[in-house]
Amino acid sequence: MNKDLLKKVNASYRKAEQRASHYFKVLHEQVNVQAYADTLTKDFQSWKHNHIQHSLLSYFSRKKGKPDPRNYQKYIQWLDHTGKLDHYLDRSISYIYMRDLGKSLHSFDTRNRINHVVENLKSQLTSPTGMNDEFFNMAGLYRKAQREGIESTMIWAINKLKSVSSMIPKEMDVAQAQRKIIKIIAGVLMHEIEEMNGVISQEERTKRLDHAIRLGFSYGLTYPFIDDLLDAKILSETEEKQYADLIRTALITGTVPALGKWSGKNRELISYIHMELNEAFQFIKSQQRLETRQQFFNQAYVFFHSQEVDRVKDLSNGNYTNEELYIPVILKSSSSRLIIRSLINAPEDDGFDERTFFYGIYNQLADDFADMYDDLKDGAVTPYTYYLTYHKERADLINPFELYWTVISHLIHQVYQSDKKACEIILNRAINGLKRYRERMGSQQYQEVMELFASSNESFTHLIQKMVRKADDVDFFDKLLRDQMIINLKKEQQEQTEFLHTIEEVRKQINDHLxxxxxxxxxxxxxxxxxxxxxxxxxxxxxxxxxxxxxxxxxxxxxxxxxxxxxxxxxxxxxxxxxxxxxxxxxxxxxxxxxxxxxxxxxxxxxxxxxxxxxxxxxxxxxxxxxxxxxxxxxxxxxxxxxxxxxxxxxxxxxxxxxxxxxxxxxxxxxxxxxxxxxxxxxxxxxxxxxxxxxxxxxxxxxxxxxxxxxxxxxxxxxxxxxxxxxxxxxxxxxxxxxxxxxxxxxxxxxxxxxxxxxxxxxxxxxxxxxxxxxxxxxxxxxxxxxxx
Missing domain, CATH: 1.10.600.10 (Farnesyl Diphosphate Synthase)
Structure with a gap:
């Protein structure tokens, strides 16, 4: 490998690491003095007026007839009937503009764009067909593609997704792999559409949407075929090293090396993945402008290497420092979204880079909290699994739940400059995440987790738990979409399996009598x-x-x-x-x-x-x-x-x-x-x-x-x-x-x-x-x- 190229990417990684180190130092200092507690207590005191009604009668009338959000059609109808749909969609789309598009909500143009999206989305959801055709089946997606003139692209994506799904090993979750790819495609599309906010020809719009879908799929492949595959322990240690070296070489040199001799039993799988990723890599590379190509490769390398740093950690090692636990999390969580703008050749935007960099760890800590017991079972090292394992022995370890609230406080007051709308949405999201976790794990386990991770500030802990118990109207549309997509993908998977099984049984019966x-x-x-x-x-x-x-x-x-x-x-x-x-x-x-x-x-x-x-x-x-x-x-x-x-x-x-x-x-x-x-x-x-x-x-x-x-x-x-x-x-x-x-x-x-x-x-x-x-x-x-x- 060219030493100069290796030197450049390592320098790029060190620069990103220094930035993450500085951010972590700021967060660490705030955790130590519990600065978040008083600040967020004031925020919650103001926030709760819109989410907690004190009248017992109002509480029961509000709950009466509220359907389970998993029944998405009835839930949307209920929101519309009760007059909550506008606020629900506004906070949901605003959150997406903050998290995925890196926008600041005080911008007049951003507010106008959000309002426009909300109006269109409400119109779709309250139409006679509702979400049935538009979001959750191939027919609905194809009809949307027809309206945009990108049917061929949709057919290509459907066929590619089918091919990839058929090669996902049984040890991995096919529905989750499909969801991740679809999510990345949607994310790239959102960025491209946002960049097209102006008067362009339909021909140009169609071309850019086509490229966005293909770029999204190409980037999305890395989640099941790199991140998930390496996490799933399907490959042997030798294969993992060989595969990781192959990925690293491609990101450093800009050229995918030949697979060569493969030492392991998974050659057929890796050969297919190598072919697909090579095709995806070449397409991404072909769409990059020369002036942004190196930036893309640098960000991709930071993303991959920070994941690798985390992946090779061993939960049995009780000597990791707080910096070693959190800095890779900051890097991988921010770089995964920073990549997208360079993916579509978007112009530089310092505001986007700044907000996205600080925002990433918030989502990662929320995800790691939700998955902590699955991660613990798999032996994965995350801030939560490590704290669970060593908090009694290591007084120096940061409580990741306290860091989570510190990140929230920092986002609201340092990144978004105490913007009321941003504060409202971020607090909604935090309480929604805890409510969903309690619902999924059950009240008893939730309480045990809260006692373990509770803030040393008792009044703040009590306030949070009160919000989780009593706050209402904190749901989000993207969570509904995520849940319904997983339900539908798994249901379709099960139905197709049963269909093929029954076909073979009936076919045999017919053959026996024919x-x-x-x-x-x-x-x-x-x-x-x-x-x-x-x-x-x-x-x-x-x-x-x-x-x-x-x-x-x-x-x-x-x-x-x-x-x-x-x-x-x-x-x-x-x-x-x-x-x-x-x-x-x-x-x-x-x-x-x-x-x-x-x-x-x-x-x-x-x-x-x-x-x-x-x-x-x-x-x-x-x-x-x-x-x-x-x-x-x-x-x-x-x-x-x-x-x-x-x-x-x-x-x-x-x-x-x-x-x-x-x-x-x-x-x-x-x-x-x-x-x-x-x-x-x-x-x-x-x-x-x-x-x-x-x-x-x-x-x-x-x-x-x-x-x-x-x-x-x-x-x-x-x-x-x-x-x-x-x-x-x-x-x-x-x-x-x-x-x-x-x-x-x-x-x-x-x-x-x-x-x-x-x-x-x-x-x-x-x-x-x-x-x-x-x-x-x-x-x-x-x-x-x-x-x-």
């Missing part, structure tokens, strides 16, 4: 049709259509699984027949289907045609065997099935007739519905017919099926271009070879992906009209757009 018995004894026949049919049925099919029917029939309509087995078989017979016809030389002339030679390659064209016809009739036979249902209902089902088969034949004829022709998007949508959407519709409507569902519900299911079917077909078209033939079980590039018009040939890959996600959104929005548990249908949509076969 093959046709060779009952015929005619020696001349030797059952070639049945053999051919079973050959086609034994292929590695997804069985998606009968699985959809099983889910709706059994899970939603309560039908008996054995009663509807004939229907499940009929759907797969019909689908397999359509594939046999589709593969014929007169149509697509496909050589491979479901990973094996197509039927006409194994037998001949005549047998294939007859087998397809045989399976079509076999499907009707099975539907007529639904003996546990009223005959008139079964007749309705067969009539509906016959109509769907007619339409599918029309669709296939349209497909054949379209070869070599340039179709319009409208024509392609229509063709796609006939080829794919109809089969999806049948899979949902047939169990609805058996369950006597009303027409309104069936219409909603038809709308869902139409959009889901088109999304499915577009994904098929994309896989024919971008897929892996071995995974797909068939050759790629057949559409181009057969001169087919597809969404990709008409629109191109990028636009085809946009249209697929548009139909995904339409299908998701349609689910609101279905009076059932729609978890399966949501999971199905996610499976459709994310599948690789």
């Amino acid at each position: 093959l046709i018995s060779k009952a015929e004894r005619d020696p001349l026949l030797k059952a070639p049709i049945i053999e051919a049919a079973n050959y086609s049925l034994m292929g590695d099919g997804k069985r998606l259509r009968p699985i959809m029917t099983w889910f709706m029939g059994v899970r939603e309509y309560g039908l008996n699984p054995s009663d509807i087995m004939p229907l499940l078989k009929s759907l797969e017979y019909m689908h397999t027949a359509s594939l046999i016809f589709d593969d014929l030389p007169s149509q697509d002339n496909a050589p491979i289907r479901r990973g094996r030679p197509t039927l006409h390659k194994v037998y001949n064209i005549a047998v294939s045609e007859l087998t397809g016809l045989y399976l079509t009739q076999k499907a009707i036979h099975e539907q007529a065997s639904l003996e546990q249902f009223d005959s008139s209902i079964v007749l309705d089902l067969i009539r509906y099935s016959a109509k769907m088969t007619e339409d599918m034949c029309k669709g296939q004829a349209m497909d054949i007739g379209s070869k070599g022709k340039a179709l319009t998007l409208e024509q392609l949508n229509s063709l796609c519905f006939y080829k794919t959407g109809i089969a999806f519709e049948a899979a949902l409507i047939m169990p609805a017919i058996l369950a006597h569902a009303d027409e309104i519900e069936k219409d909603a299911l038809k709308q869902y099926a139409r959009h889901a079917g088109i999304a499915f077909q577009i994904k098929d078209d994309l896989l024919d271009v971008e897929g892996d033939g071995q995974v797909l079980g068939k050759p790629i590039g057949k559409d181009a070879e057969n001169n087919h018009s597809t969404f990709v040939t008409i629109l191109g890959v990028s636009e085809a992906k946009k249209v697929m996600w548009d139909h995904y959104c339409y299908a998701m929005e349609t689910l609101q009209k279905i009076p059932r548990n729609t978890a399966f249908l949501k999971s199905l949509l996610n499976y459709i757009v994310n599948r690789n076969r």
Whole structure:
């Protein structure tokens, strides 16, 4: 490594360390004389008038009907109904402007910006759809991206997040990793939007938002793939050192070194991470101006090295000084946010740098307090875990809870110059954090913690605990978002896992009943049709259509699984027949289907045609065997099935007739519905017919099926271009070879992906009209757009 470069970054780190040392010295002196106690007591005496009502009647009326904030929709409605929403959003957005954007609240421009954001946010939250579409699902996020013209960027981010999530080791929390990346993207976006506060063209805005999302993702990757990975103890000591050296070299030289020989069992994981981080590193570097690039690398090095200094500490070492405990905390907590402005090439802002530097440790101490017992269990050294371990032996150790209040006092009166708004918000946040901790840990453990960390100033301690018990209206929107995001990510994770597990179970059940018995004894026949049919049925099919029917029939309509087995078989017979016809030389002339030679390659064209016809009739036979249902209902089902088969034949004829022709998007949508959407519709409507569902519900299911079917077909078209033939079980590039018009040939890959996600959104929005548990249908949509076969 170049010694001059190493000398420069070490000098940069020492400079930052000296600054942190000076800040810590100021805080240490204030802790020693307990300067915070009298100052904050006066602040709280003024603050409490807005948060504590002394009348018992007022207290109970205020509490009556207040929903749990985790039920975010009802909570927002309650805030709006009680007239608290404006104050709630104002303090929440003001806090974000202070913490994330490094703003001072006394600025007239800042107050105007905050008011504007609050008005827009309130309008969204109180709209009929509320937060449902805007914040917590892919459809809502994609719709927001559409309005900004950054759909392609959103699709890129969704795919990257999916890829990264699939590689997170089981020892790490996938939902937390996703949340951190999303949070960093949001943070970079906020800074970029704030920098765009002026008149710019939509084209320029779109370009800058695109870059902000990609930069945010690239920077966000460092949290799960550097910080969390090294904390998780997944790598061996040798691997940790090798990996840390690799990161350090990249930050010092500005070039990611080759991975080289890897000494350990995690080579596959590290190879993937190396590839992703290298790509992210190169993108960040490409977006940096020459004059700010070194500043970015210096700040990144301070961030990484201060984390490393903390990470290698050993809780069994009882000799760390207060400076050794707190200075790295100051450095890593401030540099993580200081990086963002250099990330987006924002102009220098001394006020931002100053406020952000002092603010960082406040958030870090609050986070470490909330996580102290988890950190203690993991053997991590934080000011709290160290104090818990050694406070009886080391009288010199600073009580981190007292330092926390000292930081708050310093922020309010030194950094924000006793600004009333800043004081109000910071005290709100502090009390909110303690209330959330008490709720999470329980009153008994909370009390034990408070007794351990209580300030030696008894009157101040008593005041704080009174505020925690009695203060109200101190919640924050970003905490609500954080909680709901974690709930949703974990719920989606669980639903998708259950969905895939159930799919495999149902698929096995269907496979066990699918093959046709060779009952015929005619020696001349030797059952070639049945053999051919079973050959086609034994292929590695997804069985998606009968699985959809099983889910709706059994899970939603309560039908008996054995009663509807004939229907499940009929759907797969019909689908397999359509594939046999589709593969014929007169149509697509496909050589491979479901990973094996197509039927006409194994037998001949005549047998294939007859087998397809045989399976079509076999499907009707099975539907007529639904003996546990009223005959008139079964007749309705067969009539509906016959109509769907007619339409599918029309669709296939349209497909054949379209070869070599340039179709319009409208024509392609229509063709796609006939080829794919109809089969999806049948899979949902047939169990609805058996369950006597009303027409309104069936219409909603038809709308869902139409959009889901088109999304499915577009994904098929994309896989024919971008897929892996071995995974797909068939050759790629057949559409181009057969001169087919597809969404990709008409629109191109990028636009085809946009249209697929548009139909995904339409299908998701349609689910609101279905009076059932729609978890399966949501999971199905996610499976459709994310599948690789």
